[in-house]
Amino acid sequence: MLDERHEIIEFGPHIPLKIFIHKLGSVSKHWHSSLELLMVLEGNISITVDGETWQLKDEDVILINSNSIHEIHSENGAVMIAVQIKLSLFNQFQTDLTSIVFDCNSATTPDFKRYANIRFAIASLIQANSYHSDGTDYMNYSLSYYLVSQLLENFKSNASETLQKQQKYMERLTRIINFINEHYAENFSLSDLAAMENLSVPYLSQFFDKYMGVKFIQYYTGIKLEHAVSDLISTKDSIETIAMRNGFTESHAFIRAFKKQYQMLPSAFRKQQAQNPTLTAHANDINYLLLEPSNYLQALTKYLSTNDLSAHSMPSAVHKELVVSDIPVTETLTPLRHTFKTFTSVGRAAELLDRNIQEMLIDLQKNVGFRYIKFHGILSDDMMVVSRIGQELRFTYTLVDQVLDFLLSIQLKPLIQLSFMPKELAENPDKTVCYCPFITSPPADMKEWNFLIEDFTRHLIERYGLDEVKQWPFTVWNEPVTSKKMFGFGDDALFFRFYKHTYDTVKSVCQDIQFGSPSMLYIENLGNADWIYRFVGWCQENNCLPDFMNIHYYADIILPTSGDDFFLNKATASCFPKITDDFSLFIGGVKKIFKTLGLQDKPVYMTEWNFTMSHRNLISDTSFKTCYIMKNLLKNYDRLDSFCYWSLTDLIRENPLPPNQFHGGLGIYTSSGLRKGVFYVFYFANMLGDELIASGDGYFITRKGDSYQIITYHYIHYGDLFAAGELFDITETNRYTAFDTTKSFDISLQLTEVANGNYNVKEYFVNRHHGNAYDIWLEMGAIPLSPKDTDLFRGLCVPGFHQSRLYAEKHALTYTAELKPFEIRFAEISPL
Structure with missing residues (x-):
């Protein structure tokens, strides 16, 4: 049996329906007391019900009656929607529905009109639950009865005996x-x-x-x-x-x-x-570069009524409110370290030779000013470091020096991630990852790898000076916990030895160089904490304990599959947390792990962080992403020693670049260098003061001298359908249907113990009308931009700005803001 299914909508206890999505190869004979309505979304299936067999194709519908024995087969895999209906709970009108048999099979009677309302009901149920609103349960109730009414009206059969x-x-x-x-x-x-x-x-x-x-x-x-x-x-x-x-x-x-x-x-x-362990046995055997959201449900959208059952409009008069009174500004305040500025990132070392990427990084440094930068591949073949003449190895650091010289010129220090394997040293040169390949093989000869690492470390000290290099953190490799298809060796013991050789070689050149753990991707549902425990335990036993811990976070929940070709799009599947504070729980989880291991005093650097690993999730260009990063940054401010957003730009060589620059890339900048909304998360945070006055859901208040800085945000969580990994009716120009955007957010914050008098208030805000490039592109017509248009467009991708005056009396002043959905707002209140 190769059936994987998950419930995409969790109805309340009064709704006698369940809706699943099936991804299958075959399902053996079974039966159940509920009715089951199946609709094929993609692929072809052969279904046998009570001994009769039919062939169903895309968008065909069939109803399986209660206790009918059925089995399903599909040679190339198929995707179906399954609606389970408990008829016994519908008996409110003195009709014994459980004695009724239905004959509903579009493969035998392909009358479009008879099935149109069935398809409409399924699509409407899914649309009504694409996000949570106050009336959703009532809509579910009415639609479930509508669905049963259509079955009774069009498909009732005389087969009760x-x-x-x-x-x-x-x-x-x-x-x-x-x-x-x-x-x-x-x-x-x-x-x-x-x-x-x-x-x-x-x-x-x-x-x-x-x-x-x-x-x-x-x-x-x-x-x-x-x-x-x-x-x-x-x-x-x-x-x-x-x-x-x-x-x-x-x-x-x-x-x-x-x-x-x-x-x-x-x-x-x-x-x-x-x-040859299967993916079922090893759920971390994934290739997340193929991670893409599911769009199987898109076929259903054509059956939706022109009168939408869900309101996906801009905010109406409905509001939510937050009032916080008596926030003293003179009590003992918490000093802030601003650890979000510890690291920024770019894809790979060779990209730092690109003039366009250099200009983006210069702009970021000018407006924020990070201290370190993380990137991959400083030893990879595109940096032309290693060659072999006959039996002699030669090392050339010309391109490496150009990269490091540029970084130091803009006040950025490198994280020296010793990666990836030069072809001349690789045990298996064909073991590669990324569109522009990195070789992720172990070395064929550990002595030659050690020779390179020692020579490279000595070169850095000779060129940049020992005092400078001692300030650079060193590490080796990226995400060795991932599968052999990616960065892992497929042999943990081999990687542990590889780590120790590298650690010992660097330390032999200079004991004071800080050498940390490899970048560790910890996704709880894949059980990778086991790898962390084994790695640290091994390091403790072999005297090579890291000087700092190096972790990654993405919100993706990776779904293990039953084989490489199980999903029709050949992509790794993921869904997302339904809870709103998964990031906070993650941080608490890793801190607990490191405390258990006795590492609570070690710095913990998060050197990659984003909502999703996917380079193709359309949600990444939206204002949701901006607000998501702001909320999680402020709610976890300084809890780790770095929060490194991955990555600088969509112009990254991990996957092929689509022609549309708003393709759901991960960057702070688009591939053409336009600032995306997430740029202003760090721009606003950089204007915060150095002392924290107060914080809570939706606000963060700091002090700098006699002025006060306030960031507010209006976060809205996605609905269960998007959490299940389904895009449904999200399209290139319609990316907000996973959210209830009908409410604005009124915030009122009363600061007390302030000096009486007049204050000036400067406000900068980013929302769907200001500062987010994708939304501004929509307002301009959503037409691809020419180079000339891009230069003009650049000037439009700026925050909104507003100034006002406040008067403080009785040593109190009140700041108010009305935030649109996903808006982030920075305000500075300064005495005149």
């Missing part, structure tokens, strides 16, 4: 199947079952064959084999032990049955699994 007879048999069959599943290891016989049901053996044999479509012995053997296969993969028990545990009388019977089913011996199967 057949249903009653089938119901009787289903009760018996359910008892039998439940008994087999619970007692499979007890090696019972068909005669044992017949005695339990007070039936003759021949009758029960015919009954089972008729309703299950398979001989009893075949079905029973298949159940035992399923459990035995699990034991083969997950345990080291002998073949004999596994056979006996799972109901086989002796090992030879198990081996014969296994070979017939799988065309190989159990021992060969176990060896194959050990050598």
Whole structure:
């Protein structure tokens, strides 16, 4: 069975529906008491219901009646929407719905009009739940009854006698199947079952064959084999032990049955699994460069009514409010370190030779001023460091020096990430990752790698001076916890030795150089904390404990799959946290891990951080992204020693670049150098004072001398549908349907113990009308920009600005702001 499904809408207890999305290869025979309405979104399926088989294609609809035995197969994989309907909960109008059979199958009666309202109801249910609003539960209630009304009106069948007879048999069959599943290891016989049901053996044999479509012995053997296969993969028990545990009388019977089913011996199967573990066994075996949001539900949008059931308009008169009184400004204040300025980032060293990227970095430094920069590939072949003449290795640092000279000229110090493997040193030069490839192979000869690292470290000291280089953090590699398809070696013990060799070599040149852990991607649902514990434990035992910890965070929840080709788009699938404070919980989680390991005094640098790893999630260009970063930065201000946003620009060589510059890239700048809204997160934060007065959901107040700085923001969380990884009706020019944007946010903050008198208030704000390049592009017509247009457009991508006056009396003044959805606002209040 290759079926993966998840519930994309979680209805309240009064809605007798469940909606799932299935991604499948095949689903074996099964049944359930609820009705199940299936709609094919992508691919072709063969479905057998009560012995009859139909072929369904894109957008076909079929209803499976209660207790109908059905199975589904798809050669190339398919995606379906499944709506489970509990008819017994709809009996409010003195109609016994459970006695009704429906004949709803567009493969047999392809009458578009009959099925249009069914498709409309499914699409409307999904649209109504694309975000949370006050009326959603009532909309769900009405739509669920509308769906049942359409089934009754158009698809009711006169087959109640057949249903009653089938119901009787289903009760018996359910008892039998439940008994087999619970007692499979007890090696019972068909005669044992017949005695339990007070039936003759021949009758029960015919009954089972008729309703299950398979001989009893075949079905029973298949159940035992399923459990035995699990034991083969997950345990080291002998073949004999596994056979006996799972109901086989002796090992030879198990081996014969296994070979017939799988065309190989159990021992060969176990060896194959050990050598080629599947994604199911190792959920971290992903290639997140192929991470893309799902758009399977897009086909449903054409069935939506022209009168939208959901309001996706700009804010109406509805407001939410926050009033905070009596915020004293003279009590003991918290000093701020502004650790968000510790690191910025760019994709790779070679990109820093690009004039366009240099100009973006110069602009960022001029307006924010970061201290360090993280990038990959300082030793990769595009930096032309390593060559071999005959048997002699030669090292050339010309391009490296150009990169470092430029960085130092704009007051940026490098994080020296010793990566990736030069071709001349690689054990496997074909092990690559990224569109412009990095070689991520281990070295063929560790001595040659050590030779390079020692020579390179000495070169840096000779060129830039020991005092300067001692200020640079060093590390080796990126995300070794990921699969062998990416940066991992596929052998943790090998990587640990590789780390120690590199650590020892750098320290042998200068013991005072700070050498940290490799960049560690910690995604809780993949269990990567185990890797951190093993790595640190190994370092403690081998005297190479990192001087700082180096972590990454992305909100993606990676969905493990059952094989590389399981998803039709050949991309890794992800969804997102439904809770709003996942980032805060993550930070608390990693701090707890490091405290448990005795590393609580080590600096913790987050050297990559973004909402998603995907370079193609359209949400990344929106004002949501700007507000998301601002909210999480302020709510976790200074909790870590760095918060490094990844990455500087969409002009990054990890994936092919689409022609549209608003393609959902990760950058602070577009590929043409336009500032995106997230630029102003750091611009505003850079204007904060050095003492924290107060903070809470939606606001952050600091002090600088006798002036006060306030950042406010109006964050709106996405709905469950987007959290499930489904874009649905999000398009290139319509990217806000995952959010309830009907409410503005009124904030009132009363500062007390201030000096009486007049104050000037300067406000800068970024929202869907000011400062966010994508939204301004929409207002300009959403037409691709020419180079001349881009230069003009650059001048429009600036914050809104407003000035006003406040008067403080009785040593109190009140600052108010009305924020549009996703707006971030900086205000400075200064005495005149």
